[in-house]
Structures are given as C-alpha cells and as structure tokens.
Amino acid sequence: MSIDAISRIRRFNRAVTAEVGALDTSFLGRGRPLGSARVLNAIGHGRGEVGAIRDYLGLDSGLLSRLLRGLEEEGLVVTLPHPGDARRRVAALTEAGRREFSAYEALSNDRAGDLLARFPKGEELLRAMDLVATALGRDRIAIEEADPRGEPARHCLAAYYAELGRRLSTGFDVALSRDPEAADMMRPRGAFLVAVSDGLPIGCVGLKGKGGETAEIKRLWVCPSARGLGLSRRLMEAAEAAAREIGIAVLRLDSNSALTEALALYRRTGWVEIDRFNDDPYPDFFFEKRL
Amino acid sequence: MSIDAISRIRRFNRAVTAEVGALDTSFLGRGRPLGSARVLNAIGHGRGEVGAIRDYLGLDSGLLSRLLRGLEEEGLVVTLPHPGDARRRVAALTEAGRREFSAYEALSNDRAGDLLARFPKGEELLRAMDLVATALGRDRIAIEEADPRGEPARHCLAAYYAELGRRLSTGFDVALSRDPEAADMMRPRGAFLVAVSDGLPIGCVGLKGKGGETAEIKRLWVCPSARGLGLSRRLMEAAEAAAREIGIAVLRLDSNSALTEALALYRRTGWVEIDRFNDDPYPDFFFEKRL
DNA sequence: AAAAATAACTGACTTAAGTCAGGTGAATGT
DNA sequence: ACATTCACCTGACTTAAGTCAGTTATTTTT
Known part of the structure; x- marks a missing residue:
C-alpha cells in the first residue's frame, strides 16, 4: 500500500469534506446558523417528536429546546403536546416554515443537479456514489x-x-x-x-x-x-x-x-x-x- | 427523477457527512480542538509558510496566528523567519510535533483501513471512490x-x-x-x-x-x-x-x-x-x- | 397514593471559532 | 529617502455550539 488504497481513500475524504463544507456554507446563505437549519430540515423530513430530532442530530436536550424556541420566534415552527403522552412535544412546520424548508431542499437539489450536469458520465457517477454510500452506511x-x-x-x-x-x-x-x-x-x-x-x-x-x-x-x-x-x-x-x-x-x-x-x-x-x-x-x- | 438521481446523490451526501463527522470526532480524541489539529496536520503535510496554511484552511490571519501560538506553547511547532523575506514566517514541527502528527495520520489511516477491511469488495470500492473524488474535485x-x-x-x-x-x-x-x-x-x-x-x-x-x-x-x-x-x-x-x-x-x-x-x-x-x-x-x- | 422515572425546559455557564481594527517591522516602488 | 505595500501579529470583540445542574409537569411503578 504505497500510493494506493489508503491514499486513494484519503483523497476521497478530502474531496468529500470540501463538498460537505460547501453545502453547509450554502445553507448558511439563508441567514440562519447551521444548527437551526438542521433542526428545521429534520422537522421538514418528518421528524416531529422532539426526542426523535434530538437522537437524529445528536443534540443536547437544552440546546435543542433553545433552537426550537428560536424557530418558533421566527414563526417557522409550532410545537404541540404529543397526543398520547403530555410530557412529550411534537414540532411541526408552519406555512412559512414549509416555504423555508423548500428553499433548503432546493439548495440541496440544485447542488446535486449541478454536479450531475457538470459531470459527463452521470449514470456511472451515480452507481459509484451508491456503492460508496452502501459501504459507508x-x-x-x-x-x-x-x-x-x-x-x-x-x-x-x-x-x-x-x-x-x-x-x-x-x-x-x-x-x-x-x-x-x-x-x-x-x-x-x-x-x-x-x-x-x-x-x-x-x-x-x-x-x-x-x-x-x-x-x-x-x-x-x-x-x-x-x-x-x-x-x-x-x-x-x-x-x-x-x-x-x-x-x-x-x-x-x-x-x-x-x-x-x-x-x-x-x-x-x-x-x-x-x-x-x-x-x-x-x-x-x-x-x-x-x- | 423520482426516487432516482437526486435522492441517490442526497443519500450519498448523508452517508458521507456522517463519515466526515466521525473522522472529526476521532480527531477530537487527542484533546485538541479541531482548528489546532487541522493546522498541525497542514504543517505535517508540508505546508510550512503561514500564508500557505491560511489559504489552504481558509482561516483569518489573526485566528491562525493564535492557533500557531497555541501549538508553540504545546511545544509541537516552531516558527522561524522565512529565509528570503523576513516579513514572512515558516512553521515546522518539533520532534514532539512529528509524533503528534503521526498519531493523527494513524487515526486517518486506521479509519481508511477499517473501511476497506469491512467491505468485501475492496477494489471496486476504491474505483468508485476515485470516480467520485474526480467528479467532485x-x-x-x-x-x-x-x-x-x-x-x-x-x-x-x-x-x-x-x-x-x-x-x-x-x-x-x-x-x-x-x-x-x-x-x-x-x-x-x-x-x-x-x-x-x-x-x-x-x-x-x-x-x-x-x-x-x-x-x-x-x-x-x-x-x-x-x-x-x-x-x-x-x-x-x-x-x-x-x-x-x-x-x-x-x-x-x-x-x-x-x-x-x-x-x-x-x-x-x-x-x-x-x-x-x-x-x-x-x-x-x-x-x-x-x- | 406516594415515590420514582421521564420529557422537555430554563438559567448559568464554557469553549471554539471567527471578525475586525489597528500595530510592527520588513520589503518595494518611485 | 520616503511613502506605500506586505506579512504577520495583538487586542477586543461577537456568535455559535455545547455542557450541566436544577425545575416543572406528566406518567409509571410500587
């Protein structure tokens, strides 16, 4: 293993780190810190229960509470008691929240679309991505x-x-x-x-x-x-x-x-x-x- | 493009974001904030001139100065004036710095090796990673x-x-x-x-x-x-x-x-x-x- | 019915990261 | 020779992120 296996994986890591960073930066463009954006997106993707969001994003309970309050103040999210257990709460997007969520979705989709459009060997790239995603996940x-x-x-x-x-x-x-x-x-x-x-x-x-x-x-x-x-x-x-x-x-x-x-x-x-x-x-x- | 192209790319993004995050977390294990670790690694990879490090990591000049002072206090790095231009400075690893750098290298390499060992179709995975890295970069x-x-x-x-x-x-x-x-x-x-x-x-x-x-x-x-x-x-x-x-x-x-x-x-x-x-x-x- | 456990919350912190306006000494242009 | 530019630095901030102990309202256990 000289210039090969390990350095090929590490080159991949560098390329992909840059890409992930660029996506995060584009999310920042909507004037909201990354933490709030991630919570908003988690809710948009159907993760309503506060506990589920916490697990998914790996956040501290106090921190998530504050992020949710922030999104509520922005008018993007409402939280309601869980129907079967009044200790828990469920977050949902308001109309404005859904609009904002779509804007984030559009950013992600555009990036993905750009990548595909820029790269001449689209289907081959997708297959490679599937394989890597499967290996990693x-x-x-x-x-x-x-x-x-x-x-x-x-x-x-x-x-x-x-x-x-x-x-x-x-x-x-x-x-x-x-x-x-x-x-x-x-x-x-x-x-x-x-x-x-x-x-x-x-x-x-x-x-x-x-x-x-x-x-x-x-x-x-x-x-x-x-x-x-x-x-x-x-x-x-x-x-x-x-x-x-x-x-x-x-x-x-x-x-x-x-x-x-x-x-x-x-x-x-x-x-x-x-x-x-x-x-x-x-x-x-x-x-x-x-x- | 229903369940396809875009969602395949986004699945890839999720898988890879998790992987990048896990690598960062493992770097944190050495008791140093990520910023300092990244500077140390940049120097270890041959980026000696302060300006080059700044460009590579995209850091503010003041922030980098402070990170370098921190690494100097830890005894991992020394900075010397640039031989041809006394305004510039060049950072280099001390013996202790080289040891610490190797430890980070080992973390990266182990992760890469693990991935390869866990995945039965190694060469196929490497080819897929090459393709993705080329497409992204x-x-x-x-x-x-x-x-x-x-x-x-x-x-x-x-x-x-x-x-x-x-x-x-x-x-x-x-x-x-x-x-x-x-x-x-x-x-x-x-x-x-x-x-x-x-x-x-x-x-x-x-x-x-x-x-x-x-x-x-x-x-x-x-x-x-x-x-x-x-x-x-x-x-x-x-x-x-x-x-x-x-x-x-x-x-x-x-x-x-x-x-x-x-x-x-x-x-x-x-x-x-x-x-x-x-x-x-x-x-x-x-x-x-x-x- | 009382005690224990649970889910989310609030307040009071710490740390990391980043920004920005100067400051210093060295190099460069005229 | 002087002003200008350059490379790096320091000080004084802001913001984001995360931690932790303790509170409240509810549910579960005994």
Whole structure:
C-alpha cells in the first residue's frame, strides 16, 4: 500500500469534506446558523417528536429546546403536546416554515443537479456514489416491513423485473407470471420486507401466504451496488422470522437457473430442492424449507 | 427523477457527512480542538509558510496566528523567519510535533483501513471512490511539471505500461521500446507533466526533446476514473505550451491503432499523419504537428 | 397514593471559532 | 529617502455550539 488504497481513500475524504463544507456554507446563505437549519430540515423530513430530532442530530436536550424556541420566534415552527403522552412535544412546520424548508431542499437539489450536469458520465457517477454510500452506511441498513404497493416496494420491484428481463434468456413479462395479490404479502397472511439504507430502498423480499400453514418466498432482490454484503441472506432470515410469527410451517419458492447466486444461497441455508409445484413459465427450480 | 438521481446523490451526501463527522470526532480524541489539529496536520503535510496554511484552511490571519501560538506553547511547532523575506514566517514541527502528527495520520489511516477491511469488495470500492473524488474535485485538477523519475511520474508510467500490456495484442515490454532518457524529458530539453487531483496523480504526458527544434510527445496517459473529462486534451495543450516555451517548431508522436481514443484526439486537434519515423516495434501510427 | 422515572425546559455557564481594527517591522516602488 | 505595500501579529470583540445542574409537569411503578 504505497500510493494506493489508503491514499486513494484519503483523497476521497478530502474531496468529500470540501463538498460537505460547501453545502453547509450554502445553507448558511439563508441567514440562519447551521444548527437551526438542521433542526428545521429534520422537522421538514418528518421528524416531529422532539426526542426523535434530538437522537437524529445528536443534540443536547437544552440546546435543542433553545433552537426550537428560536424557530418558533421566527414563526417557522409550532410545537404541540404529543397526543398520547403530555410530557412529550411534537414540532411541526408552519406555512412559512414549509416555504423555508423548500428553499433548503432546493439548495440541496440544485447542488446535486449541478454536479450531475457538470459531470459527463452521470449514470456511472451515480452507481459509484451508491456503492460508496452502501459501504459507508452498511451498519445502518435496516430491514423494514412495507406496503407492497408503496413507493419503496414499487421501486425495488421495477428494478427486479428489469433485471429478470435482462438475465432470463426468455425475457420476462410480469403479466405472464403469477403476480401475488398485495393482500397476500401483508399481515396477517404474509409480509413484504424492504432493506433501506439511508432512506433509499436497496433490496426486498416478499412472503406470500394464503392463510394456511404454507407460504411462498417471492421477489427476492438486492440492488447491484449492495451485493456481496450478505444482504440477501439478511432479507431471507427476516422473511423466515416473519413467517414463524404468522405461524407458517413450510416455506416454498421457485427460481430460475440463470439466478446462480440465489440458488447457491438457498442451498447454503437449508432449502431442499422439490418437484415443480406450479405451472408458471419462468421458474425451473423449486425449493422447500421446513421451519 | 423520482426516487432516482437526486435522492441517490442526497443519500450519498448523508452517508458521507456522517463519515466526515466521525473522522472529526476521532480527531477530537487527542484533546485538541479541531482548528489546532487541522493546522498541525497542514504543517505535517508540508505546508510550512503561514500564508500557505491560511489559504489552504481558509482561516483569518489573526485566528491562525493564535492557533500557531497555541501549538508553540504545546511545544509541537516552531516558527522561524522565512529565509528570503523576513516579513514572512515558516512553521515546522518539533520532534514532539512529528509524533503528534503521526498519531493523527494513524487515526486517518486506521479509519481508511477499517473501511476497506469491512467491505468485501475492496477494489471496486476504491474505483468508485476515485470516480467520485474526480467528479467532485474536477475543477481542482492541476497540471504540474514533475521529475519523470519521481514518485508521481513513476505511478502514472507503471499504470500506463500495464494498460499498454492489456490493450496491445502483442503485449508490451518497456525494455523493447525506446525508453526516453529522463534528461530528455526535463528542462531545458523537454518536460514531463503530471495531472494531479487532490494530491493523487491521475494522468501524465512527456515532451521529449533533443535540444533541436523537433520534439516528441510520449507517454500520454489518463487514469480510467478520470476519462471522458477532456483531461488528455488539457495535458496535450500543456505539453504544446511547454514545447513553445522551449522553442520547439515541430512536434511528433507515435501511437498504436489499438488506442482509438488517442488517435481520435490527435486527429481532432490538428495533428497530421506522417510516415514511420522510427523502428520501435509497438507503434503503427505516426503524427506530426507544426506549432 | 406516594415515590420514582421521564420529557422537555430554563438559567448559568464554557469553549471554539471567527471578525475586525489597528500595530510592527520588513520589503518595494518611485 | 520616503511613502506605500506586505506579512504577520495583538487586542477586543461577537456568535455559535455545547455542557450541566436544577425545575416543572406528566406518567409509571410500587
């Protein structure tokens, strides 16, 4: 490791520190100290409860109180008692606060847009950023249950179908496959899990139940930039845990021989190959696992 | 641009802000405010002159003075008058200062090493970081003259030779090619230029003269992560400017048909194809340009 | 029902960081 | 030779950020 690994990472750090500093400076342009701006943005991004803001920004309780008072005096924020617990308080943006929040959003978005516009190799840059963000934030990848019809799930599923289309020699058309009803992938019959890294969905898996003691695993997908980190394994474990919770005894899944990593994972984690159990045109491998 | 481009960049920003913050916090662990630590590190990295430190860190003159006094009182730094101009002062680390500096270096390096060790896809991550750093720092890419035998030049040349080996169907062995004498690529006969981004060499070009009014362009190379940004054009322009300075009237170069981007660049920028002018085994294209 | 725990708050601090108006001695221009 | 410019310095500020002990109103525990 001479001019390489370490110095490449440190060069990256310098470049990125400068960028972060520049964004902070642009935030200062709205005439408000950074601390207040960060609180305003935390509220704008849906963090209403005072305790949640404190945790997210790592602020002292006294300091946050004062920052909130400041924003209230500016007329940007109101705080109300928490409906279920009168000790806590919930902050919300006023109309003026929402305008101010949008202005900060616009600053961030413009910077991001500029960067992309200035750099000729946009998609390549985005992929590199995804990879770096995943590497830096990998302890913060959370697996959450989500509505299979919601925006994060749809984002994953669209990527999943696109990838199947590329990888299956036959192409892939959702309409021809047995598209699970959303209700089959929601409690109490099933579940849909999304892996989220810093707010961006980067993987998913569906557990499709029919109310009986058998359920199917569907739509296991991990974003290319997050592969090789054991995320599909974590997703499968979470899906199995959810299956146990709703009283499933036997899990099944179908897959395609083109998806070699997936097949290897199933074999490694206790799944056994069984006979075809449906007449879906795409799968050619069928597995079962008893919980 | 829904869940895409902009939100991917902003996710990257969040991940990276957290990382930068964590590094700063680890620096705080040595019991010194960040400002002092940054000054100490700037000196350790060879920025001795007070004015240079000020520019680099963007500090107010008074503030820097005080920080320097503080470091002097700690016994980490001494400042001496500038040898050629007694108004200026030059700061240098004492023995204790060098120890302290190494401790900061170790903190940075450990963080970088940890990241690499934790992430299974190391080389891929490094390439992604290079690309992002280049994209963020592209206005800061500087073209500098360097000793062709120095570390930055050797780093570029090694990468250049390796790439030729991959791209030429015949492979490439430096010993068989006419390796220019270093003195031919230094003033007053020639020059060697290196493109530096944030301290890391990412491209080079050699101007090889024999003392006459003809010179050759050699060893044009740009790091893969920095391609597509017009850097080779900038390098060539800088080489031509250097050639004019040392009184060259005619430039020549040889190239290989496998290096298509290079050939396209030469044709676009006023070079004309000429007959073979050497018996080097690798090139099969020969160009000339009158200045 | 009283005691303990909790969430947010207020007041009284400290520290870091930055600004700005001079001041000193050395170099430079005419 | 003199005024001007320059590089760094000191003193006197301001602001932002953060700490900490103690208060109040509420909820939870016993």
